[in-house]
Amino acid sequence: MAHAIMRMKDVNKWFGKFHVLRNINLDVASGERIVICGPSGSGKSTLIRCINRLEEHQSGQIVVEGTEITNDLRHVEAIRREVGMVFQHFNLFPHLTVLENLTLGPIWVLKLPRAEAEKRAMQYLERVRIPDQAGKFPGQLSGGQQQRVAIARSLCMDPKIMLFDEPTSALDPEMVKEVLDVMVGLANESGMTMLVVTHEMGFARKVADRVIFMDQGEIIEQNTPDAFFDTPENDRTKLFLSQILH
């Protein structure tokens, strides 16, 4: 196994009295592609949101690229530069054009000159196959196009890790494929470290190095996709798989 780019040790988190993450231990190797699945409320989104401090963990250790996530804002900002995130509801900035959405981070956070930021933005728009939409506002695009813009926006920051929080759940069925295709391309061509919360089991089989199953805040089972889907060990995993694979 290559060196761990992200390591979680005994991580716990509560929402009020609700224990949402229980003793999570997880090592992610550089370049590894991980799919996280589980019933709703199992803590899978919270888990990846802890990695870029959108959620705060209350005990345990999270180390990203050798930097531990603490209350120190500088550490948090340093980690956010290395970690990109794609959201269920895209979270594009509606008052900016697609191109401006993409160049915002590079210009203000990475301090790139505008021309270079725009060149980079256009490269990634090519990559997600919508360069012709650069001048439009997000509200003028379809859901699938918006999510591809969101992926491009994250990539523009040159992250080492990409987090995907149910990237296809809010999309109309006919748009799911165009987004998954982009994600498969990203996995195959760039060797990006990816953590993907999704119920797209086809994607998991095709791309993932490891599938993690979570329930009630715990990691119940993890394995290679083939082993995970064909010979699940835990009863809860079996039940979950029987419910989503019909």
Added chain:
Amino acid sequence: MSSVNTTSTAENEGAPSKRLSVWAWLRTHLFSSPLNSLLTILSVWLLLAIVPALIEWSVIRSNFSASTAQECRSTGGACWAFIIEKHRLILFGLYPYDEQWRPLIATGILLGTIILSGFRRFWNFWLVVIWTVALIAVAILMWGGVFGMKFVENNLWGGLPLTLILSTFGIAFAFPIGVVLALGRRSNMPAIKAICVVYIELIRGVPLISLLFMSSVMLPLFLPEGMNIDKLLRAQIAIVMFAAAYIAETVRGGLQAIPKGQFEGADSLGLNYWQQMRLIVLPQALKIVIPPLVGIFIAMFKDTSLVVVIGIFDLTQSGKAALTDQTWRGFSAELYFFIALIYFVFCFSMSKYSQSLEKRLATGYQR
């Protein structure tokens, strides 16, 4: 009374355009129900009672050219000759008569800069430069004392330029302060939040008049012996403080309308707090609150007339001064009509501008 009848437009939606006959139009818009008919008749009666009389007074029987009050009164209509006779006193107050070209130019500069700021193509760094130059020019013109211009103390300033200065500076300073207060009120830091909440609630709990009195009567008590802040400046500060509190609450409403996802999206890119506010949150929040914000600006423009309570001669007050002339007595209707017209032109322009701004900033929203 088309405003009462809301269904008629919906009926026509999507249908091929057809011209209603006059009779059909009347039936659907003015006489669709007994209540609607009653309201229509009432409104027509009201209009008939007011409009002809108003036109007769202000136009038909009015007098623009009388040279004495006696002659003017004899026509029985509005005596606009009074306004013409006294326009310089009304517009410029007690400012020395021979120097009144200076406030006239200052007013022109202020208005020009304000109009310039309305165009989006000037929304850049140069606007700051233009404003700085304009305000310095206004100050030099009003005070004088250089370039051979006589020094004019600011207790002689008055009329329209004074109203414009008070409201322009008022808006220019109250707006950024209000935005900062709104951000402070939503801050995670308890001390900052507490200060902002206390400030906003205190100011909003007090009428502007009492703030003006306090600024002119109480403030000197707290200042060290011999230190004296100019009366006009004190009034200006009171207006800024007052408006900032209201702007803060309005802007806070806009901030609360921004979905959490916008903050998370900005967080995930690594933007820091001030970058998030400036680039992501405020542009969207302020756009939402343009209508109530312009409402505050309009109220502020009119509220500057309250400075009269501490003896400052704004437009309303310098108009009243024109009434005290013994030879031209009894034309207060004409005077207040004229002053109201000036206020209306300014407020209506602001209102219209805000509507066009809303339209221009729309970007096909979808969240």
